[in-house]
Amino acid sequence: MGAAALLSIDKVTMRFGGLTAVKNVSISIGKTDLVAVIGPNGAGKTTLFNTITGIYSPTEGTVTLDGEKISARKASDITKLGIARTFQNIRLFNNLSVIDNIKIARHTRIKYSFFDGIFKTKKYREEEKLITEESLKLLELFNLADKKDLLAKNLPYGAQRKLEMARALATKPKLLLLDEPAAGMNPTETKELSELIHFIRDQFQIAVILIEHDMNLVMGIAERIYVLDYGNLIAEGASRDIQNNPKVIEAYLGADIDTGH
Numbered sequence: 001m002g003a004a005a006l007l008s009i010d011k012v013t014m015r016f017g018g019l020t021a022v023k024n025v026s027i028s029i030g031k032t033d034l035v036a037v038i039g040p041n042g043a044g045k046t047t048l049f050n051t052i053t054g055i056y057s058p059t060e061g062t063v064t065l066d067g068e069k070i071s072a073r074k075a076s077d078i079t080k081l082g083i084a085r086t087f088q089n090i091r092l093f094n095n096l097s098v099i100d101n102i103k104i105a106r107h108t109r110i111k112y113s114f115f116d117g118i119f120k121t122k123k124y125r126e127e128e129k130l131i132t133e134e135s136l137k138l139l140e141l142f143n144l145a146d147k148k149d150l151l152a153k154n155l156p157y158g159a160q161r162k163l164e165m166a167r168a169l170a171t172k173p174k175l176l177l178l179d180e181p182a183a184g185m186n187p188t189e190t191k192e193l194s195e196l197i198h199f200i201r202d203q204f205q206i207a208v209i210l211i212e213h214d215m216n217l218v219m220g221i222a223e224r225i226y227v228l229d230y231g232n233l234i235a236e237g238a239s240r241d242i243q244n245n246p247k248v249i250e251a252y253l254g255a256d257i258d259t260g261h
């Protein structure tokens with residue numbers, strides 16, 4: 001038997017009224033996997049992320065993290081259990097400083113009690129100090145430490161994307177979900193992003209799943225690619241196999257093509 005999966009998506013279906021956005025999808029992710037989910041617009045990619053993170057509870061099927069069923073849990077519980085994400089449209093706390101964006105996320109892991117917080121006990125002060133130190137370290141890793149006191153909204157776009165990732169990591173996840181991290185980036189920024197994602201996986205020894213339309217990024221980075229089309233998982237495999245898979249080509253072109261030589 002292989003190593004136990006970190007995340008198991010088991011026969012997950014998500015329906016919205018008459019529309020089935022995800023159909024009977026099963027995916028297994030190992031502890032340090034770096035994989036991508038691709039597919040045409042409306043294929044169900046974001047919905048799949050939403051069923052993993054507890055925004056939706058799947059209509060059918062189960063999601064398991066480290067052997068624990070998470071598919072009926074609240075989104076905040078799932079964050080605590082170890083799944084963090086970024087969004088297609090950046091969602092930072094715009095009017096907070098860069099470091100406060102990180103510290104807020106880090107608070108999902110606090111150990112002091114409500115009482116300690118109210119009365120600012122020694123335990124509270126020590127942990128707050130630790131949180132500030134850890135948040136600064138995280139900003140250093142992302143080359144954002146010199147911008148720690150800027151308001152998040154005043155960062156350039158590429159730096160906002162990095163901050164969103166750093167903030168996700170501050171919750172100390174086992175699994176990081178990135179929803180279109182390269183959206184709006186130029187080729188140079190995309191190349192840096194690709195290096196950053198590798199670095200994150202290696203440094204933090206976590207699993208990463210990304211949804212991405214930029215095929216250069218996907219093909220260059222993902223060890224395995226899953227392809228959704230109209231909610232169905234139509235292919236999974238290494239980038240070369242996916243690129244040559246007639247079902248995938250058809251899904252993208254929306255028409256039959258001649259795969260002969």
Ligand SMILES: Nc1ncnc2c1ncn2[C@@H]1O[C@H](COP(=O)(O)OP(=O)(O)OP(=O)(O)O)[C@@H](O)[C@H]1O
Pocket residue numbers: 016019020021039040041042043044045046047048
């Ligand atoms: N809350 C919802 N209520 C009703 N329909 C929804 C809901 N969320 C998603 N859908 C529908 O489910 C389908 C899949 O949408 P989803 O956003 O998951 O696709 P996607 O692959 O992420 O697309 P894109 O690449 O454009 O972001 C679409 O037809 C969408 O309109």
